[in-house]
Amino acid sequence: MTTNEHAEEAADLLQELGLKEYEAKCFVGLTRVPTGTAKKLSEITDVPRTRIYDAIRVLEAQGLVEIQHSSPQQFRAVPLEEATETLREQYESRVERLRGALESVDDVDSEAKSPVQEVWTLSGQTAIATRANKLVEDATDEVVLVVGDDSVLTEELVDRLNDTAADVAIGAVSTAAQTEIQDAVPDATTFTSGLEWLRGENDPDHDVAIGRLMLVDRSSFLVSSIMPDSHSEQAIFGTGVGNGLVVVARRLIAQGLLPSRDPGQGDA
Template identity: 50%
Template sequence: MKDISNQQQSVDLLQQLGLKEYEARCMVALARLPKGTAKEISEISEVPRTRVYDAIRVLETKGLVEIQHSNPQQFRTVPIKEAAETLRQEYESRTETLAEAMAAIEPAESNGGDEGITHEVWALSGTTAITNRTQQLIDAAGREIVLIIGRDEVVTDKLLDQLQQALDTGLDVLVGTQTEDIREQIAEALPDAEVFVSGLEWLDSSPLEVDDDTTISRLLLIDKNTILVSSVHETDTGGIETEKAVFGRGFDNGIVVIARRLMATGLPPRHDPDTTVED
């Protein structure tokens, strides 16, 4: 069962990387053989034999399959690591071309306009998308970054590198964690940051909801102006459903004051920029 699952997962991933279904199935079939004829590939992949040749031609064009011109013809995949690298480069090339093309699109005229909008709130789904938005917001910070980490998975080498770069440019960086172990890990990686154990125990779950499996993944406040809050919901099997977030910018009222003070819960008063300590 596990082998079948791996095969199907491989087919699905190859399709996500741009291959059509028959091409992906032939590719996976060849990965199981040192080499094979169209008949053997058809039997393993369940792709009609007449369609195998079309799929193989595409795979050869992409540099994923080699052909031996014997009678009958023999086919084999390039080494798996080489194939993965070829697909990665093609995928990156496509995404770069996409970014350039979309950036060059002429904007359409808007009938509404947003001249009167002082703040805005948006929703976003998916851990990758939320991580990317978090990184973009941190990169755009000009004065202060306040980050509360609700789940250990949020802490990555890239995040730590970003925060260190912010410190190197003179920004104030405050990081709250849920455990002392994570606090020590981040404090060691970012000795110039203010790192503390957050006093927001309810980030793990709500005391008002007995069956509430939703936990806060991250809280981010940039320059006392831009806020991002993300959460995840754990399934009965311990897995995680899609991470969801809301983020907004342009706030200039009491919401930011409340959020800033709330996020600083657990930070020693002498380190809290919102607290004035008299000599």
């Protein structure tokens, strides 16, 4: 990527975090110079000079820019470490406020619904990773995970696997991957899954590969598929001891487990 492309990406990301277009462009522009006047900043960013001052006032109020009241005024961005920390705190604060607001919204239908036999779909790597992390965090008895794609074993998931009080068994599709997993989660029981088809390498079309198979407390099941070109991820999530998908998951995952670790043995 060129410098201009990086600058455009940074401005786009700042807008996703809540800044308006001119504010984002002004901040990115100031990170490229020690200090700048409204004229210089307008030249760097293509933001109309008349709009620079409004954008700078907003950025100053958010703690992202400092102003020297000289003639002409000089502006400079706060150090990047301070700026990113400020933006992180603002984003987290908004998320917490959103959570509080959503929790305070009254239910339209207050009738309790049974969670038995539920099957849901999820899309997007972030959403699926968040659900997987939550499943491990809430586990009380056992977590069995078969890793079909290395990308699903994120740092956050590894942290939760290491922190959980539940028994953890992790399957890999190769001996080399098993060794890496054992190093990352030393207290887990690791195994070679015997499910080489998870990677889709035997599929002549290479349409899809399984990202992860997860069974938690013998009652919750998550399986995801990853498209090789876009690397987009989709998943099916099921709950309920009698759920057909959960039963199938037990049988599949058990292919690589010792009988004593077979998550289906508890149903015998």
